[in-house]
Every structure is written in structure tokens, then in C-alpha cells.
Amino acid sequence: MRVLNYKHSRGISLKTQELYAIVFATRYLDIFTNHISPYNTIMKLIFLGSSFSIVWYMRYHKIVRRSYDKDQDTFRHYILILPCLILALLINEKFTFKEVMWTFSLYLEAVAILPQLVLLQRTRNIDNLTGQYVFLLGAYRALYIVNWIYRYFTEDHFVHWITWICGLVQTLLYADFFYYYFQSWKNNMKLQLPA
Numbered sequence: 153m154r155v156l157n158y159k160h161s162r163g164i165s166l167k168t169q170e171l172y173a174i175v176f177a178t179r180y181l182d183i184f185t186n187h188i189s190p191y192n193t194i195m196k197l198i199f200l201g202s203s204f205s206i207v208w209y210m211r212y213h214k215i216v217r218r219s220y221d222k223d224q225d226t227f228r229h230y231i232l233i234l235p236c237l238i239l240a241l242l243i244n245e246k247f248t249f250k251e252v253m254w255t256f257s258l259y260l261e262a263v264a265i266l267p268q269l270v271l272l273q274r275t276r277n278i279d280n281l282t283g284q285y286v287f288l289l290g291a292y293r294a295l296y297i298v299n300w301i302y303r304y305f306t307e308d309h310f311v312h313w314i315t316w317i318c319g320l321v322q323t324l325l326y327a328d329f330f331y332y333y334f335q336s337w338k339n340n341m342k343l344q345l346p347a
Contacts, residue, residue: 175203179258272345293322293323300316
């Protein structure tokens, strides 16, 4: 019988994954009340299912949880939730439950990457898969900004200040990581963040 040696990957932050699960749960409260299309409903279900599955696997799956290093993932992520909720109650487009929760999800998504970035900063030496994962998360947001710029110039009345500011904040949080990511790529070296 072959015994696998699972050392701590110190890669993916459970705290960030929990925040993303909250983001999608509060963003997609309309899943059963506002039907846009089968595609839209299926995609929302996939986002919700995959987000909560990742959290479950990292917490409870006997093999996956051994690869998670909770001693390094110490960011107190719950302190991000209350300020985002208060901000959503104060600054939103329309003061309804669904709209406030949607706005809360935008604010929380903007900062949900912080536990992941702190974990990477703490461990410094980042494996390729984790580096690619974080890069793609940031690139996804940066591409949204390009989409918003395009839509601003091509669609009438396309102004969404809350979404734009949250996307900009989220992208700026990635700026330091992007710098070191591209430096490691350019120099063909392993990605390392400074202490």
C-alpha cells in the first residue's frame, strides 16, 4: 500500500474562500425570484455550489484538510464583514433588502482577497498553482474594468459608481502581487513575496 505524504501547501486561504462563499450567497439572493435565463440560474448555482464545496472540502475532507495550514492562515476575516455591511446600509443604489445585500457582496468581494494576500506574504515562497490562481483572480477583476470602460463609451447611461469603485479597490489590492508575479515571470524565477 502506497502512503502519500501530504505536507502543508500553505497556498490557499480558507478565510478568503469563506468570504467568497458569503459574497455569492448574498449576491445571488434573487436566484429563485428573478429568472433571467436558464444559463444565468445555472451559473449562479455553480458559483454557490462550488464556493460552499471548496469551504467544505478545506474544512472537513480528510485528505484536503491536511494540506491546509491553518496556523499560517490567521487573518481575522470576520472583521471585514461588519464594516462592509454598515457601508452597504449607508451607501447603496436603493434601500431594499436585496439591493443592500448585493451592495454588501460588492464591498466584501473587494476585500475578500486580503486573507489570501496576507497568507502569501507570510509564507513568502509561493507554489506555481497558487500563484496562477491568485493571478487569475486578479486578472478576472482587471478584465472587468476593461469591460466597464468599454460599456461606458458604448452604452447609454452605463454608470455604476459602487461597482466601479469596488472593482478598482480590489484590483489595487492585487497591484503588489502583480508586480512580483511579473518580475518572477520575466526573470524565470519562482514567485516569492518580500516579508
